[in-house]
Amino acid sequence: MLTGVFRTIILFFVTAIVLRLMGKRQLAQLQPYEVVITLMISDLATLPMADVDAPILGGVIAILTLLLIHSILTALSFFSMKMRRIICGRPSVLVRDGRICEKELSRLCFDLSDLMEGMRTNGVMGLKEAGSVILETNGALSVFPSAESRPATRGEMGMTDVYDGIPLLLILDGHVQERTMRIAELEPGWLRRILHEHGVERDADVLFAALDTQGKLLVQEKGEDGRLFQLDAIAPDRVRW
Numbered sequence: 285m286l287t288g289v290f291r292t293i294i295l296f297f298v299t300a301i302v303l304r305l306m307g308k309r310q311l312a313q314l315q316p317y318e319v320v321i322t323l324m325i326s327d328l329a330t331l332p333m334a335d336v337d338a339p340i341l342g343g344v345i346a347i348l349t350l351l352l353i354h355s356i357l358t359a360l361s362f363f364s365m366k367m368r369r370i371i372c373g374r375p376s377v378l379v380r381d382g383r384i385c386e387k388e389l390s391r392l393c394f395d396l397s398d399l400m401e402g403m404r405t406n407g408v409m410g411l412k413e414a415g416s417v418i419l420e421t422n423g424a425l426s427v428f429p430s431a432e433s434r435p436a437t438r439g440e441m442g443m444t445d446v447y448d449g450i451p452l453l454l455i456l457d458g459h460v461q462e463r464t465m466r467i468a469e470l471e472p473g474w475l476r477r478i479l480h481e482h483g484v485e486r487d488a489d490v491l492f493a494a495l496d497t498q499g500k501l502l503v504q505e506k507g508e509d510g511r512l513f514q515l516d517a518i519a520p521d522r523v524r525w
Contacts, residue, residue, distance in 0.1 A: 291340050292333050298344055299329045302351045307358075315372045315422055317357055321350050372421045379403075379417035382430060394419065403427050448497060449525060455493035458486075458506070468495060469524045478517060479503070497523050 302325060306318065314322065325347050332343040361368040376388050378399055389396065399417065400410075406427035408414050415430035428434075438444075452464040460472050476487065484490060484505065491510065493503045501517035504510060 288333065288336050291336065294340060295329045295333055295343065298347055299325060302347055305351060306354055315361075317371055318354065321354050325350055375421060375426075376419045377416065378419055378425075379411065379414050381416070382411055382414055384411065392419065399425075408433070446498065446520075449523070451494045451496040451502075452525060453492060453494050454501075455487060455490045455503075457492070458488040458490060460487055467525050470518075478515070482513065482515065483511075497525070499523060 303322070306321075328343050328346045328350070332338045332340045357371055361371045376392060378385055378388055378392075378394065384396070384399070388394075389399070402425035403410070403414055403417060406425065408427050408429055413429055413433040414427060415433075416428045418426045418428075420426055438446075452468050453461055454464055454468070454470075454475055455461065460475065462472075465472060465475070475493070478501065479487075479490065479493070482503070484503070489505055489510075491504045491506045493501060495501050495517060497520070499516060499518040499520045499522065500514055502512075502514045504512045
């Protein structure tokens with residue numbers, strides 16, 4: 285019994301490390317060859333766990349071999365556009381300028397109801413609102429609204445452009461995030477002083493505090509009765525990230 289436990293632990297960590305080395309893409313974003321490799325890795329990891337008589341080294345070697353195959357195919361598709369088209373295929377246009385491309389749907393055996401479902405999932409109710417729909421190589425649908433249906437941009441409305449970057453999480457579950465404080469070029473004492481001025485005595489009382497690129501600090505205290513408030517922390521021109 286202990287042998288099975290140890291084999292399971294070893295194979296779990298080997299599989300987790302291999303999948304981590306394969307990259308961070310979600311299952312829905314994998315290319316076809318990556319889906320095949322992922323399924324094969326799961327089978328190879330399961331067999332030695334189910335059969336204690338099967339050599340665990342054989343399963344580990346097979347998993348590492350699949351990692352090598354994945355690395356080679358990824359490198360080929362990265363450095364050669366021709367190889368990328370062979371390995372991953374190429375995107376297909378299913379709707380062009382609001383018209384369904386019937387021949388392309390027939391070639392791919394792509395059901396019309398699946399196309400409509402994909403458009404609704406992407407916030408487009410029907411063909412009247414759709415400009416283009418592209419079936420990507422990973423099976424995802426990219427839906428682009430028509431010019432009449434897409435929201436107006438700030439430039440089209442004549443509004444001044446503002447820098448809209450990623451907010452920095454300064455406190456998470458009561459702990460000051462030192463790395464993000466360094467990115468923002470701010471001192472922990474500065475943050476504690478601001479929080480103290482607004483009635484927050486300790487870092488441990490804060491569930492999260494995030495600073496956006498407009499210099500606004502959003503703070504939520506812990507507990508059901510914890511406050512949620514926003515304040516102007518720094519001038520927008522002092523944003524350094």
